[in-house]
Amino acid sequence: MTQAIYQGFILSRQQYAANKYSRHSGITLCYWLSSDHGPIKVLVPNQQAVFFIPIKQRVLAVQLLLTHNINVEFKDVAIKHFSGEQCIACYFSSTQAFYQAKQLFENQPLENQITVYEGDVRHSDRFLMERFIRGGVWVTGDVTQQTGFIQINNAQLKAADSYTPRFKTLSLDVECSGEGVLFSVGLVGEGIDCVIMVGEPQHSEQTIYWCHDEIDLLNQLQTLLQRVDPDIIIGWNVIEFDFNVLNRRADALGVKLLLGRGNGPLQIREGHFTRLTLPGRCVIDGIDTLKNATYHFDSFSLANVSHKVLGEKKLIQSDNRLSEIVRQFNEDKLSLAAYNRQDCVLVNRIFAKLKLIEFAIVRTQLTGLELERMGGSVAAFTNLYLPLLHRSGYVAPNLGDHGLSFESPGGFVMESIPGLYKNVIVLDFKSLYPSIMQTFCIDPLGLIHGLEEPENAIAGFKDAVFSRTEHHLPNLIKKLASSRQHAKNTGQLMLSQAIKIIMNSLYGVLGSKGCRFYDPRLSSSITLRGHEIMQTTRQWIEELGYTVIYGDTDSTFVSLPDELAPDNCKEIGKQLAKAINEKWQQTIEQRFATQSYLEIEFETLYSPFFMPTIRGKTTGSKKRYVGQIQGKDKKELVFKGMETVRSDWTELAHEFQTELFTTLFQDNFNVEMLTPIIESYITRLYAGEFDDKLVYRKKLGQHLADYQKNIPPQVQAVKKYQVTHPEFVINKGQVVEYVYTHVGAELYANVQQNQADQKFDYAIYVEKQLKPIAQMILLPLKKDFNLSNKAQLQLL
Template sequence: MTQAIYQGFILSRQQYAADKYSRHCGITLCYWLSSDHGPIKVLVPNQHAVFFIPRKQHALAQHLLLKQNISAEFKDVSIKHFSGEECIACYFSSSHALYEAKQLFESHTLDEHITVYEGDVRHSDRFLMERFIRGGVWVTGDVTQQAGFIQIDNAQLKAADSYTPQFKTLSLDIECSGEGVLFSVGLVGQGIDYVIMVGEPQHSEQTICWCHDEIDLLNQLKSLIQQVDPDIIIGWNVIEFDFNVLNRRADALGVKLLFGRGNGQLQIRKGHFTRLTLPGRCVIDGIDTLKNATYHFDSFSLANVSHKILGEKKLIQSDNRLSEIIRQYNEDKLSLAAYNRQDCVLVNRIFEKLKLIEFAIVRTQLTGLELERMGGSVAAFTNLYLPLLHRSGYVAPNLGDHGLSFESPGGFVMESIPGLYKNVIVLDFKSLYPSIMQTFCIDPLGLIRGLDDPDNAIAGFEGALFSRTEHHLPNLIKKLASSRQHAKNTDQPMLSQAIKIIMNSLYGVLGSKGCRFYDPRLSSSITLRGHEIMQTTRQWIEELGYTVIYGDTDSTFVSLPDELDPQGCKAIGKQLAITINEKWQNTIKQRFATQSYLEIEFETLYSPFFMPTIRGKTTGSKKRYVGQVQTGDEKKLVFKGMETVRSDWTQLAHEFQTELFETLFSDTFNVAMLHPIIESYISRLYAGEFDDKLVYRKKLGQHLADYQKNIPPQVQAVKKHQATHPEFEISKGQIVEYVYTTSGAQLYLVDHKFDYAIYVEKQIKPIAQMILTPLNQDFISLKKAQLNLGI
């Protein structure tokens, strides 16, 4: 064995108890790294898992553990709960012993119940967290060369924040029957382009590895993965579906899925989410990563995302895809192989185009979460905050320790003034909630220390007081904001986006009852301060002689005189931002004797701008508007919350609304121009010109059998179709495409006799009336369409 120092990036993390043949005791932590020297297996032995209990319950805890023959070591670590109660640490030589003790303490009656703090933190995570290790790591120890990897025993680890890996990535996709019987597996990347398929060999231009049966397929899959030796396996719903199916079939067939490095076995555990462990490798799902990166699609299916992002369609376009897959497997295996392969290719192209691996890397570097972790805002906050809290001498509280039950208000939304405006500017507060937290020192520890020392505190809301000096979030936000600005300045869009997501999630986490740090005094002090800031900002703008027509969370919409040109509007917007920022600097300094981090910016000039009424009323709507922005010679419509940007409206509605607003915003507009457009659309609708644009697309929110009383049209359409096509299958979460016919809602499959009157009533009329009402017009009777649809 030799000693050396290596740099790497963590791919997988495990913990296990030492066996009776080991020279080590306690828990062994195992981290697999990707490095410039190839894969590295890092072993950290002799570890002990820990949780905390109140010091006053020490004797009772010892008594209960002794009765159950559970071994533990108690240590005084000078730490206390937010209540001020002193705590001690309980160390265990195995995760199993810690879990048993936690169950024992929390299951006893009131007299013998022992409160456990941080009993849910896995030691493999805590070990990294307490050392501020977030992906990149320096490691040293006893080094040996193994078959295909370096092993480091008795390892010591230290954060290597700047290390960015070059990962080997492989795309995987399976095809199977409805019962999970495997047909084929596609693998594309790192120099291979394979489909492994069960069946008799056939000549094909693509590379197909033919297998005798499913066992042969699983063994061939193992061999290919070990041969390619990827760091990361990617796919679409690859954890919840592909690997779950592979795991179930392997169990049924008695096959071990030794897909990991060092012949490590695939492990899947179910809980709030599916946790997949593949030693030495990481499995990243495309859907989860898109959602983490805040992409929005009406459907996250591979077919929809590849069409939207790449402009490409899947090879199977059938509405009953499973039936077609089964048919191809039985009758046309080469077509199924091509379909299987293409799915892998599409996933690779989406990951590459949207730089999803790069996003996952920077997210891990910022939060310490596993590369593949889905969601995880609460876990990210815990990773960032917990080690700082410990260094301040406190344990994390449990859910509900504050004992408060009132609800925090949401973001501020101003009543709007509906109408058509020539010039509207939008002033946005830059990261309003994080800047409020930074300015007013809003922080879980700061709340506790502020209540203890009111003379050195800033008042919040609902009785909250925040320490001016003892806190962590304001400093963390300052560091993140500085890093984001640097990322912008150095053209690192993925890093900038990841930081933005984390900063914006801080309030959401503190306002989530699923977070151990949730306290309604914290979230109320953020949102109510936001209300105050928005209302005061409106007052100041109106005192300067301008009209505020709307406000939403952090945005203020200001109407400017019609005679102003774009340059004049932008000049006013920039000057207003300077004035408001100066006013907040002075106000906060005078009222709170602290520095303001609030920063309002002139963001957009809309010319023209339309604010609709609430449908069927004369009062202004919220979170719905249309504006026109101009960049150079190009003019663009921006729709917010309108039918044009909603997937549950038809293409007919989208095009109709767009044409109406293009007319409404034209330089030569007058009201008389709208009625011919409305009449034309109705006439063309009845003439059948829009038949291919009448499709509704709605998701099944439940399983079909769960729809009993209120049955929406998409479910009615599916059930009608199944009555004559019992083989048709569809599941929860899938998108249903349907149309309205003279026989009611039906799936969009063949030629239909459309009920055009319903489309006029549900698609044309609401959009037309929304525009006409603020202009004092009505959706009048139209003889040309032989309808009487007057209000």
């Protein structure tokens, strides 16, 4: 064995029972790395898992553990709970003893119950967390060369923050029956482009590995994966569906899936979410990654996302995709193979175009979470905060330790003044909630110290006070803000976006009852301070002679005189931002004797701008407006919360609303210009010109059988179709396309096939799609509106 130092990026993490991989006692941690030298397997032996208990409960804990023959080592550590109560560390040399003791302590009768702190932190995570290792790592130890990888025993690890890997990526997609019987598996990536399929060999232009049966398919899949040896496997719903199907089918057939490096087995544990372990590899799901990167789609299906992002469609367009897949497997295997392969290709192209792997990497580098761990804002916060808290001498609290029951309010939303405006500027606070936390030292530890020493604290809300000196979040936010600015200045857009997401999640985590650090005094001190800032900012702007027509969380909408040119409006926006920032700096220095990190900036000029009323009322709406901005080459409409950006409205409504607002925003607009547009749409609708734009698209929020009392139209359409087509299957989460005909809601595909028998109910589309949009525009204008008699009968 030799000694060497390697640099790598963590792909997977596991912890093993004593003596499974070495002669050492204790827990062995196993980390697989991607490196410039190829895969590296890192083993850290002789580890102990730890949780904490109040020191006053030590005697009872000893008695219980002795009675149940559970070995433990108690260590006095300088650590205490937020209540000030001293704690003691309980170290275990096996994970089995760790979980047995935790369960034993927590399941005692109330009078003998022992409080466990941090008992939910896996040691393989804690080991990295306490060393501030976030993806990149230096490792040294006893090095041996194994078949296909380097192994480092007795390893020592240290953070390597600057190391960025180049991963070998493979896209995987499974096709199967409704019962999970395997048909084929597509694999497309570096070094491979093929489909593995059950069936008799047929000639094909694409590479197909033909299999005798499912067992042969699973064995060939293992062989190919080991040969290609990817670092990362990507797919669409790949963990919840594809790997779950493979795992369940392998179990049913008695096949052990050795898909990991070093022939490591696939392991899946299902709970609140499916946790997949594949030694030496990482599995990243496209849907989860898109959501965590804050992409928004009306549907996250591969068909919809590939159409929106790539302009490409899946090869099977049928509403009943499963029945078509089954038909192709039985009658046209080559078409199914092409479909299977193309899904893999689409996933690869989406990941490449949107740089989703790069996003996953920088997210791990910032938070320390596993590459595949999506969601997990609470876990990310814990990863960042817990090591800092320990170094301050505190253990993390459990849920509800604060003992408070009141709710904290949400963000500030101002009453709007509806109407049509020529010039509206938007002033936006940059990262308002993080800057409030930084300015007013809002922090879990800061709250504890602030309550102990209120004379050296900044007042919050709901009796909260925050230490000026003993805290961590303000410094963490300052570091993140600086890193984001550097990323923006150097063109690192993905890093900038990842930092923005993490910064904005900090309030959400502190306001989540699922976070151990949740305390309503913390979240209230953030949101109520936001209310105060927004209301005061409005007052200052109006004192300067301008009218504020709306405000929402961190944005203030200001109406400027109609006669002003765009350049004058923008200059006023910049001057207002400068004046407001100066006022906040002075005010916070005077009131709180601290520095202001609040920064408002001129964000947008809308010209014109339309604020609607609440539907059917005269009062202004909230979170709904339309504005026009000057783009690079042309003017563009921006819709917020309107029908145009909502997936439950038809393409007809989208097109109608866009045309009305395009007309409304013309320089020479008068209200009579809307009359021919509305009449034209009604006439053309009844003439059948919009028949291909009348489709509603709504997702099934639950399984069909669960709809009993309130049955929405999309479910009515499906159930009606199943009466004559019992083979039609659709699952929770899938999108239903339906239309209204003279017999009610019908599946769109069925209407397409039976056009002679079905007629659209155009009156419903006038009532539910055209009328609400027209009235929304007309009411704030307070104008008389005259249509032809026929149009009036249809619309009003």
